[in-house]
Amino acid sequence: MRLSQLFTKTLRENPKDEESxxxxxxxxxxxxxxxxxxxxxxxxxxxxxxxxxxxxxxxxxxxxxxxxxxxxxxxxxxxxxxxxxxxxxxxxxxxxxxxxxxxxxxxxxxxxxxxxxxxxxxxxxxxxxxxxxxxxxxxxxxxxxxxxxxxxxxxxxxxxxxxxxxxxxxxxxxxxxxxxxxxxxxxxxxxxxxxxxxxxxxxxxxxxxxxxxxxxxxxxxxxxxxxxxxxxxxxxxxxxxxxxxxxxxxxxxxxxxxxxxxxxxxxxxxxxxxxxxxxxxxxxxxxxxxxxxxxxxxxxxxxxxxxxKNGIIWPESVAPFKVHLIVLDGKNKEGDKIYDDLKKSGVEVLYDDREDKSAGEKFADADLIGCPLRIVVSEKTLEKDSVEMKKRNEKDAKLAKISQLLDLLNR
Amino acid sequence: MRLSQLFTKTLRENPKDEESxxxxxxxxxxxxxxxxxxxxxxxxxxxxxxxxxxxxxxxxxxxxxxxxxxxxxxxxxxxxxxxxxxxxxxxxxxxxxxxxxxxxxxxxxxxxxxxxxxxxxxxxxxxxxxxxxxxxxxxxxxxxxxxxxxxxxxxxxxxxxxxxxxxxxxxxxxxxxxxxxxxxxxxxxxxxxxxxxxxxxxxxxxxxxxxxxxxxxxxxxxxxxxxxxxxxxxxxxxxxxxxxxxxxxxxxxxxxxxxxxxxxxxxxxxxxxxxxxxxxxxxxxxxxxxxxxxxxxxxxxxxxxxxxKNGIIWPESVAPFKVHLIVLDGKNKEGDKIYDDLKKSGVEVLYDDREDKSAGEKFADADLIGCPLRIVVSEKTLEKDSVEMKKRNEKDAKLAKISQLLDLLNR
Missing domain, CATH: 3.30.930.10 (Bira Bifunctional Protein; Domain 2)
Incomplete structure (x- = not known):
């Protein structure tokens, strides 16, 4: 699913009358x-x-x-x-x-x-x-x-x-x-x-x-x-x-x-x-x-x-999508390719392809929505033919070669 | 699904207050x-x-x-x-x-x-x-x-x-x-x-x-x-x-x-x-x-x-099961084998394995429930290593070799 087409958007304000x-x-x-x-x-x-x-x-x-x-x-x-x-x-x-x-x-x-x-x-x-x-x-x-x-x-x-x-x-x-x-x-x-x-x-x-x-x-x-x-x-x-x-x-x-x-x-x-x-x-x-x-x-x-404090951390068994894919620096062509490849191999992906959002906004939305794995495609990662991968419940990100991505995910 | 275990049974009487x-x-x-x-x-x-x-x-x-x-x-x-x-x-x-x-x-x-x-x-x-x-x-x-x-x-x-x-x-x-x-x-x-x-x-x-x-x-x-x-x-x-x-x-x-x-x-x-x-x-x-x-x-x-007049004739796209398998003459062992083989190969089968029902009752239930294809296993068919196949919307049945059954159904 492309975030640019998703019916909902994340909201800034907490709902009224809800304390939980x-x-x-x-x-x-x-x-x-x-x-x-x-x-x-x-x-x-x-x-x-x-x-x-x-x-x-x-x-x-x-x-x-x-x-x-x-x-x-x-x-x-x-x-x-x-x-x-x-x-x-x-x-x-x-x-x-x-x-x-x-x-x-x-x-x-x-x-x-x-x-x-x-x-x-x-x-x-x-x-x-x-x-x-x-x-x-x-x-x-x-x-x-x-x-x-x-x-x-x-x-x-x-x-x-x-x-x-x-x-x-x-x-x-x-x-x-x-x-x-x-x-x-x-x-x-x-x-x-x-x-x-x-x-x-x-x-x-x-x-x-x-x-x-x-x-x-x-x-x-x-x-x-x-x-x-x-x-x-x-x-x-x-x-x-x-x-x-x-x-x-x-x-x-x-x-x-x-x-x-x-x-x-x-x-x-x-x-x-x-x-x-x-x-x-x-x-x-x-x-x-x-x-x-x-x-x-x-x-x-x-x-x-x-x-x-940043959002939900879904267990993989019930997460709406396994992967939250983010494209930065206008690298949508490269992001689209990875998105299509992941989908074709059966990986459930939420794809933040929005062109009018900053990196900060995209990261915040990924944390709030809480899919287990965040993958970022940016100018910096592409220079190394890589993407950045970070688990929602871990702090550190690591680079992974795009050519090895499917193998890594299907492990 | 085995009819002997299905929650429902066919009913003889029409519902009250329903004309349709x-x-x-x-x-x-x-x-x-x-x-x-x-x-x-x-x-x-x-x-x-x-x-x-x-x-x-x-x-x-x-x-x-x-x-x-x-x-x-x-x-x-x-x-x-x-x-x-x-x-x-x-x-x-x-x-x-x-x-x-x-x-x-x-x-x-x-x-x-x-x-x-x-x-x-x-x-x-x-x-x-x-x-x-x-x-x-x-x-x-x-x-x-x-x-x-x-x-x-x-x-x-x-x-x-x-x-x-x-x-x-x-x-x-x-x-x-x-x-x-x-x-x-x-x-x-x-x-x-x-x-x-x-x-x-x-x-x-x-x-x-x-x-x-x-x-x-x-x-x-x-x-x-x-x-x-x-x-x-x-x-x-x-x-x-x-x-x-x-x-x-x-x-x-x-x-x-x-x-x-x-x-x-x-x-x-x-x-x-x-x-x-x-x-x-x-x-x-x-x-x-x-x-x-x-x-x-x-x-x-x-x-x-x-x-x-005998019952429903479901189109294959919405039928509850594709095949209604009937075993007669106590040939349940042979019926079970065919049932398991069909299920394993992904064919949706309703299996009338009931031992206390006559052939007539079983045929009447198959017509009422209305699955597209009826398959009968009986002493007579087994003598020829075969089953009898009949489409719900056709009159004539024909024999088919058990060894060829899966091929016939997956065609």
Whole structure:
């Protein structure tokens, strides 16, 4: 992509009403654009990052048999009334009537409709287990929404639902998902702690995936030896005794919850009639679990963890482009050639070909946007048939022969 | 994908409250699942088709310089009030207040927010032209929503917006998009007629892309010699004289509108302050156009055009899988081998490995789901080291040597 043609420009001013580092840097870099509190749009650079996060999630969830679907925002009042959640969740679920008096809810999660769907297709033990997931926007009536992508009123979620005949089968799959969640977080360069949390109305505990960060809204108590933690919301003597943990070995930290997985049991299948017939011909409710991870919140978390005073430092796995190529001294003809060669060999390049910007402005934009590798073509480097290469997370630049550039990058 | 593991099953019964062929076949085939009138979810097979349509659109729009973004469902009351459309569009736009009295609108189109975005990044003639698009769900308060994917309350749209310094530049790009729209429709095997329609509040005419079908809600008058048409809504003497068309040469037809493109002029840029500075330093409003094509409606249209009494007949470009492989007579070991070989060589295969289904049931499901090529492995075919191949849109099957299968498919 040529910066001269990119839809966005970097902005000088920080966004109003946003205090968080992620909102400031992502807005100034042209990754996101604000619509209202807690509601953001993804511009080309931002969508590129989001798609990379989503595709890592897809790869990992597909590998454990998840089948991708795409559900609706609009939720059916009648179905949510059957599980009592139309009323119970009315604080977080946007609900309204159209001009004929018909009720609409906006999805903040999808347990109800997926259970209805499953009841259309699952009838026998032979149909189990199953796992389906989607990546789509969710809506949540948040009183406060001032943390950029960390807490949105409209936000992207990956939600996975699994269906089982036995508790053992569910327990096995649940652990598989927990392992895969840790791998996803590792792949996007975010190190998380699996954390015991409230199971809400479903079960004793759920598991959260918490990323240590001062900006986080959660407080957790970490057992560093086991790399596990307990959320403050269930931090009490009963729970600690359950886990056989000693208070004195736990460290209190602030953290961002980027994922949460729940054993739902038969909470939804019983109310919505999702049953299967077992080997003996007996009808039983299907046992369910649900698993959420927030790609948008992850994107914000990555920025909170990976930045310096000049801008974002994207991990290579989710960077909008691998290379930020800058041409100086009007050497656009030479820059164009390198840009074309890199593109042809499959390297993702953001190319600053702008003729009306100074070297200083171009370097500042490269630091702000934060691609992993900066390559500069200038009169000085060309005299040595070279370009200057500098990693975003390192200080020193070095010269590299143009003839060896592709080899270096594909190493 | 193994049918034994697929989340969905084909259903015997037609959906209630749906009269259209597309809703019946897509529901029975397990492509879509209904949430409420005009609101559908995409199950794995349906999402596969939708993604293929979306990717064809992406390829074509990227090729004319469109940059993909992802905007929000929630719309800002203040911005829509500035263009007067908060009130003007209140019949089609879902609008509600949250529990603090804050207004929310759900996007049925995105001219307002994209104009605001553009004003953050476009200031000079050097920043023009630009074109951005997104593929996302839209919401429209439809009094009637009984045509399956043809008319939804929540539906997927591709919307493209372009920004220009001069009318000539806009006119050029508008024609490029019109050409690309015809190519997209050709690639998904839907033949459309470019149709003069009302320009609404924006300009004298807009252009619609109409697909001839009795189930369509539009009436158009076709000039067959020019392969152009006029929508009934602007079918009058003044318009015909404008076009220099003779009433007697026009043929009346029913049609489905799958795309619509508009010259917006400065309608939005003036009200929302999207200006650029020209070469002389003069400030001028940016000239805009918007272009919509509905991937979900296209999916429904394809089914309306391509089906027989047994099910769907997907064009190869959008079929959920290229091959529907069926194993009979318990020859699963042999079937598994062929399935693995096809997958390894990159052929998309839906594999009916179910052991509790009769040949008749399997053939009926293959016809209903509608993949382009059916391959059967049975005792009889294996005796000749062969499989039976039959195209979905042809009657006769033929034997093919297993050793030659990959060559035949990759031809």
């Amino acid at each position: 580092v992620n909102a400031k840097l992502l807005t100034r870099g042209g990754f996101i654009s604000k619509v209202m509190a807690g509601v953001f749009e993804y511009m080309p650079l931002g969508l590129s990052v989001l798609n990379k996060i989503n595709n890592i999630i897809r790869e990992e969830i597909n590998a454990i048999g998840g089948q991708e679907i795409f559900m609706s925002v609009f939720q059916n009042h009648g179905v949510w009334a059957m599980t009592d959640r139309w009323n119970e969740a009315s604080g977080v679920m946007y609900q309204f009537k159209d001009n004929t008096g018909k009720d609409y809810g906006l999805a903040f999660t999808h347990e109800e409709p997926i259970t209805v769907d499953a009841s259309r297709y699952i009838t026998s033990y032979k149909d189990l287990p199953k796992a389906v997931y989607q990546i789509c926007n969710k809506f949540r009536n948040e009183p406060r929404a001032k943390s950029g992508l960390l807490r949105g009123r409209e936000f992207m979620m990956k939600d996975l639902y699994s269906f089982h005949a036995t508790q053992e089968d569910l327990d096995d799959y649940y652990e598989k998902v927990a392992t895969v969640y840790m791998r996803i977080l590792e792949r996007v360069d975010v190190s998380a702690v699996r954390t015991f949390a409230s199971g809400g109305m479903f079960s004793k505990y759920s598991d959260e995936f918490q990323v240590l960060a001062e900006v986080g809204e959660d407080t957790i108590y970490i057992n560093e030896k086991e790399n596990r933690a307990v959320n403050k919301e269930v931090y009490n003597d009963e729970v600690l005794s359950d886990l056989n943990w000693n208070k004195e070995n736990l460290v209190e930290k602030r953290a961002i919850e980027v994922g949460n997985i729940f054993k739902l049991g038969t909470r939804f299948s019983e109310k919505l009639g999702l049953n299967y017939t077992d080997e003996n011909g007996d009808k039983k409710p299907v046992i369910m679990a649900s698993y959420g991870i927030g790609p948008a919140r992850l994107m914000g978390t990555i920025v909170e963890l990976h930045n310096d | 062929v597309n809703a019946k076949l897509l529901t029975r085939g397990g492509f879509i699942s209904k949430v409420m009138a005009g609101v559908f979810e995409y199950m794995p097979l349906g999402l596969s088709v939708l993604n293929k349509i979306n990717n064809i659109i992406r390829e074509e729009i990227n090729a004319i310089g469109g940059q993909e973004i992802f905007m929000s469902v929630f719309q800002n009351h203040g911005v829509w009030a500035m263009t007067d459309r908060w009130n003007e569009a209140s019949g089609v736009m879902y609008q509600f207040k949250d529990n603090t009295g804050k207004d929310y609108g759900l996007a049925f189109t995105h001219e307002e927010p994209i104009t605001v975005d553009a004003s953050r990044y476009i200031t000079s003639y050097k920043d023009l032209p630009k074109a951005v698009y997104q593929i996302c769900n839209k919401f429209r308060n439809e009094p009637r929503a009984k045509s399956g994917l043809l008319r939804g309350r929540e539906f997927m749209m591709k919307d493209l917006y372009s920004f220009h310094a001069t009318q000539e530049d806009l006119d050029d790009y508008y024609e490029k998009v019109a050409t690309v729209y015809m190519r997209i429709l050709e690639r998904v095997d839907v033949s459309a007629v470019r149709t003069f329609a009302s320009g609404g509040m924006f300009s004298k005419y807009s252009d619609e892309f109409q697909v001839l079908a009795e189930v369509g809600e539009d009436t158009i008058y076709i000039n067959e010699k020019e392969n152009r048409a006029v929508n009934k809504e602007v079918y009058n003497d003044e318009v015909l004289s404008d076009l220099n068309w003779n009433k007697e040469n026009l043929v009346e037809k029913r049609a489905i509108e799958v795309g619509n493109i508009f010259k917006l002029g400065t309608r939005f840029s003036e009200k929302l302050g999207l200006n650029y500075t020209d070469e002389n330093g003069d400030k001028k409003p940016v000239i805009m156009a918007s272009y919509g094509i509905g991937p979900a409606r296209l999916m429904g249209t394809i089914v309306e055009l391509h089906n027989d």
